[in-house]
Amino acid sequence: MIRKGLSVFLALILLLPAALAEGTAGKDPETGLEYFKVRHGSRESRKIAITMDDVNERQWVWKAVELCREYGIAMTFFPNGSSLKEADREGWLDVIDVGCEIGNHGNDHKSMKEQGAWAVLYKLGIFQQKLDSVLGVHYPVxxxxxxxxxxxxSSGNENPHTRTIRMYGYDHVLLWDVSETNARKAAEKVQNGSILLYHARKKDYECLAELIPMLLDAGYEPVTVSELFGYPLPETGGELYTFDKDLYLEK
Known part of the structure; x- marks a missing residue:
């Protein structure tokens, strides 16, 4: 029964329009989002998005949240599911309370080159399940x-994983256009709509502590990724998400 379901599921993926296989999303009239892989927002707006990945060293997340509180800005955090611990519930709830956003960085940090469609689906879904469990409330990433x-x-082709990510429910994958831990150099690279990439570690936090006031002085407005593209922040509530792996994975 499971094998039959998998065959049907795979057939549906392969029948998706060719446009999806090319990695384009079609331009959204409200947000201006055009491509499946998003590297920056509007170049006409002073809004930018500061993002922080991995968060294995969670103390730097909490310190970054304090920077957000101090300067009245917001960031977006992309933890791996493996770094989400129920003991950190209050910390992650504070991330939301201060107006920041949480995104999906997969359940681990393995390259997608090493993964098939079923593994990708599982890791997308199990991340959402873990996040809800840690928060104690549903948070729609x-x-x-x-x-x-x-x-x-593994062949260098982006089309299969593009289809799988879309099938799970994400319309875009978020990349970046600035990755620099020297505050002065980072400030020089930032432009309207920039998405900045940082990680939860000491040198990145120290860069942000110096960089954020520089960006504010230059007239930039650091917001969440959703706000960068004109979306409201995710609203919590409803039943906790449970990923039904039996729908996707072979036993």
């Missing part, structure tokens, strides 16, 4: 950032 910013499979 809107953005997925692939490990290493790469959605290619």
């Amino acid at each position: 809107r953005w997925f950032r692939p490990p290493y910013g790469d959605i290619a499979d």
Whole structure:
């Protein structure tokens, strides 16, 4: 029964329009989002998005949240599911309370080149399940950032994983256009709509502590990724998400 379901599921994926296989999303009239892989927002707006990945060293997340509180800004955090611990519930709830956002960075940090469609689906879904469990409330994640910013499979083809990510429910994958831990150099690279990539570690936090006031002085407005593209922040509530792996994975 499971094998039959998998065959049907795979057939549906393969029948998706060719446009999806090319990695384009069609332009959204409200947000201006055009491509499946998103590297920046509007170049006409002073809004930018500061993002922080991995978060294995969670103390730097909490310190970054304090920077957000101090300067009245918001960031978006992309933890791996393996770094989400129920002991950190209050910390993650504080992330939301201060107006920041949480995105999906997969359940681990393995390259997608090493994974098939079923593994990708599982890791997307189990991340959402873990996040809800840690928060104690359903938080509908809107953005997925692939490990290493790469959605290619073992042959270098992005189309199969593009189909799988879309099938799970994400319309875009989020990349970046600035990755620099020298505050002065980062400030020089930032432009309207920039998405900045950082990680939860000491040198990145120290860069942000110096960089954020520089960006504010330059007239930039650091917001969440959703706000960068004109979406409201995700609203919590409803039943906790449970990923039914039997729908996707062979036993």
